Amino acid sequence: MSSAPAQLAIEAHSVRRVYRAKPADVVALDGVDLDVAPGEFFGLLGPNGAGKTTLIKILTTLLLPSSGSARVFGFDVERDVTRIRRIMNMVAGGEQSGYGILTAREQLWMFSQFYGLGTREGWTRVDELIEAVGLAEQRLQRVSTLSTGQRQKMNMARGLLNDPWILFLDEPTLGLDVGAARAIRALILEWKAAVPDRTVLLTTHYMAEADELCDRIAIVDRGRVLAIGSPAELKRRVQRESIFRIELDRLDGGSAALARLPGVVSAAAASGEGGEERQTMVMNLVLEEDAALGGVVGALGAMGSTILALRKSEPTLEDVFVELVGRGFEEREQDDRTAVPA
Amino acid sequence: MSVFVHHRTESPQAAADWSARQALMTNLRAVIGRAYPRVRGMVREPSWVFFEMLLPFLATSGFVFVYRALDAPQEYVGFVVLGGAMTAFWLNVVWMMASQLWWEKSQGNLELYFAAPMHFMAVLFGMAVGGLFMSSTRAIVVLAVSTTLYGVTFAVDQWLLLLAVFVLTLAALYGLGMVLASLFLLWGREAWHLTQLLQEPVYFVSGLNFPVGRLGFIGALAIAFIPLAVGLDAMRQLAFADAAYPVGTPAPEVEIVILVAMTGVFLALARWALAVIERRARVAGSLSIRWQ
Numbered sequence: 001m002s003s004a005p006a007q008l009a010i011e012a013h014s015v016r017r018v019y020r021a022k023p024a025d026v027v028a029l030d031g032v033d034l035d036v037a038p039g040e041f042f043g044l045l046g047p048n049g050a051g052k053t054t055l056i057k058i059l060t061t062l063l064l065p066s067s068g069s070a071r072v073f074g075f076d077v078e079r080d081v082t083r084i085r086r087i088m089n090m091v092a093g094g095e096q097s098g099y100g101i102l103t104a105r106e107q108l109w110m111f112s113q114f115y116g117l118g119t120r121e122g123w124t125r126v127d128e129l130i131e132a133v134g135l136a137e138q139r140l141q142r143v144s145t146l147s148t149g150q151r152q153k154m155n156m157a158r159g160l161l162n163d164p165w166i167l168f169l170d171e172p173t174l175g176l177d178v179g180a181a182r183a184i185r186a187l188i189l190e191w192k193a194a195v196p197d198r199t200v201l202l203t204t205h206y207m208a209e210a211d212e213l214c215d216r217i218a219i220v221d222r223g224r225v226l227a228i229g230s231p232a233e234l235k236r237r238v239q240r241e242s243i244f245r246i247e248l249d250r251l252d253g254g255s256a257a258l259a260r261l262p263g264v265v266s267a268a269a270a271s272g273e274g275g276e277e278r279q280t281m282v283m284n285l286v287l288e289e290d291a292a293l294g295g296v297v298g299a300l301g302a303m304g305s306t307i308l309a310l311r312k313s314e315p316t317l318e319d320v321f322v323e324l325v326g327r328g329f330e331e332r333e334q335d336d337r338t339a340v341p342a
Numbered sequence: 343m344s345v346f347v348h349h350r351t352e353s354p355q356a357a358a359d360w361s362a363r364q365a366l367m368t369n370l371r372a373v374i375g376r377a378y379p380r381v382r383g384m385v386r387e388p389s390w391v392f393f394e395m396l397l398p399f400l401a402t403s404g405f406v407f408v409y410r411a412l413d414a415p416q417e418y419v420g421f422v423v424l425g426g427a428m429t430a431f432w433l434n435v436v437w438m439m440a441s442q443l444w445w446e447k448s449q450g451n452l453e454l455y456f457a458a459p460m461h462f463m464a465v466l467f468g469m470a471v472g473g474l475f476m477s478s479t480r481a482i483v484v485l486a487v488s489t490t491l492y493g494v495t496f497a498v499d500q501w502l503l504l505l506a507v508f509v510l511t512l513a514a515l516y517g518l519g520m521v522l523a524s525l526f527l528l529w530g531r532e533a534w535h536l537t538q539l540l541q542e543p544v545y546f547v548s549g550l551n552f553p554v555g556r557l558g559f560i561g562a563l564a565i566a567f568i569p570l571a572v573g574l575d576a577m578r579q580l581a582f583a584d585a586a587y588p589v590g591t592p593a594p595e596v597e598i599v600i601l602v603a604m605t606g607v608f609l610a611l612a613r614w615a616l617a618v619i620e621r622r623a624r625v626a627g628s629l630s631i632r633w634q
Contacts, residue, residue: 007354009354019627020626057627061456061457061624063627063629064624064625073354075358082459083358083359084358085459086357087354087357087358089457090454092450095450097450097454098449098451099379101379101382101386101387102378102379102382102383106378109375109378110376111454113372113374113376114372114375114455114459115368115458115460116368116372118371119371119374125348128345129345131345132345158454160346162349162459163347163348163350166354191346194344194346195346195347
């Protein structure tokens with residue numbers, strides 16, 4: 001007898017969402033299909049305006065799809081609203097929720113009551129979480145006086161109060177400094193690791209964050225899912241050639257000399273790596289395959305060049321995005337800002 | 343056990359399946375949770391209490407001196423004092439109930455409330471309970487100080503009836519506040535203009551500073567539709583039983599029935615309006631999109 005298949009944590013089928021606006025309606029989601037397994041750390045990666053937040057709002061029952069269907073652990077976002085709300089929580093970046101007059105501890109307790117924790121149980125749970133997120137010193141400080149990073153730690157604690165089966169994180173490190181963002185990421189990973197069958201859906205436009213945290217990533221742009229896979233799988237899509245960064249003491253004939261060598265697809269001077277200060281040459285070298293490197297090294301020796309450093313370059317998720325969309329995140333966002341509606 | 347593990351169920355389906363008791367308890371706790379910031383805030387910012395008490399007291403005093411200058415019967419001073427005390431509740435209803443959801447939305451709280459598993463009516467009840475606590479403090483002080491300073495003498499024959507009228511007035515008033523809160527959510531950014539629009543006319547037709555019977559047909563309409571008008575009129579009749587009270591308003595017993603009906607209608611209307619508006623907001627995307 002075969003057992004029933006495990007319920008997917010998230011199922012979205014042909015989800016389309018249109019906002020009524022003037023002069024023209026805005027299509028935020030344009031037929032999104034997505035399956036997320038229980039226990040997955042899933043990322044939605046895309047520039048601002050890609051539709052990531054809209055999808056999260058639909059999955060958290062705050063917004064209805066214009067068409068299509070979406071389920072969270074089998075519960076329909078349109079019909080099973082209360083059930084979904086019992087098993088999930090959400091945290092957004094830059095969140096200013098709550099009441100400035102309360103202390104961090106009081107604010108969290110207030111939210112604990114919305115999730116049905118007992119009065120004492122709520123205070124205990126809040127104290128534990130405050131400790132865990134590193135906010136113990138600020139626990140009696142008014143919310144209005146917390147820094148952005150401290151506030152986001154408090155928001156994270158709020159998101160964990162009810163021990164959700166699925167946690168929706170919408171740009172949780174938005175606007176945070178490096179240290180605070182790292183602390184938030186570490187916290188999320190620790191929470192996830194404590195019970196591996198928890199599911200996390202993260203939206204971000206920080207490539208490194210998605211790369212570090214997510215088991216799988218969907219790259220979204222203009223309301224469409226362009227590609228889905230693990231970070232490694234996605235990167236392999238663009239890694240058809242071997243790319244090396246090479247630093248030389250000198251190179252007679254410049255990059256053209258390198259480009260003529262057998263197995264070399266292209267060679268170009270790299271920018272931004274201190275070559276001028278050290279009076280060396282840094283080149284990006286694209287080879288047909290790794291095996292061509294030996295011939296290049298030998299040829300450089302014969303040309304009188306000494307190799308000071310050699311590093312294989314891995315493609316980034318931004319390379320994947322560029323490959324899929326034809327432009328980088330920042331260029332894409334710039335385009336959207338300057339676009340004049342027809 | 344890790345701090346990150348709390349109340350794990352065997353499956354998400356089991357976690358989503360709540361008993362009726364669990365749902366009820368969550369809603370009751372949510373009422374307390376939402377009332378908490380108001381109570382705490384009042385204690386934490388005593389200056390609010392000062393301004394909330396001194397200014398209404400001055401406004402009430404103004405009318406007391408007008409009546410004295412006109413040699414009006416002494417019970418008119420009592421009417422004004424009672425009206426001044428009840429002002430606190432109406433102000434609380436329009437500013438901290440009706441327009442509150444608009445503020446909650448602009449702060450980003452609204453979507454967190456809707457995303458939590460309690461019924462949203464629990465949030466409204468919590469706002470009402472917290473508001474009642476704040477307003478009651480103000481009302482008691484205005485009543486006590488004014489009564490002492492201006493020598494108001496109450497003549498109450500039916501204390502229980504008076505208490506019942508007071509409680510029902512507040513229930514109907516905050517029920518109306520819940521309806522307005524739901525409707526104001528629909529109006530979005532114009533909510534606070536509507537609040538201002540409602541404040542003074544309701545003061546007037548409720549007869550806060552004079553017996554509502556003096557308004558004739560308008561007064562009768564107010565008694566039929568505005569909890570403050572009917573409640574205050576009934577309380578005046580019961581608190582000053584020996585006064586030569588102006589005719590034209592129903593007996594307190596009748597007004598109690600009106601208040602009971604109002605409470606039921608407003609609560610049912612609030613629940614219905616909230617469901618409709620939540621649905622509409624989910625369609626329009628206006629629960630969480632602050633610019634809409």
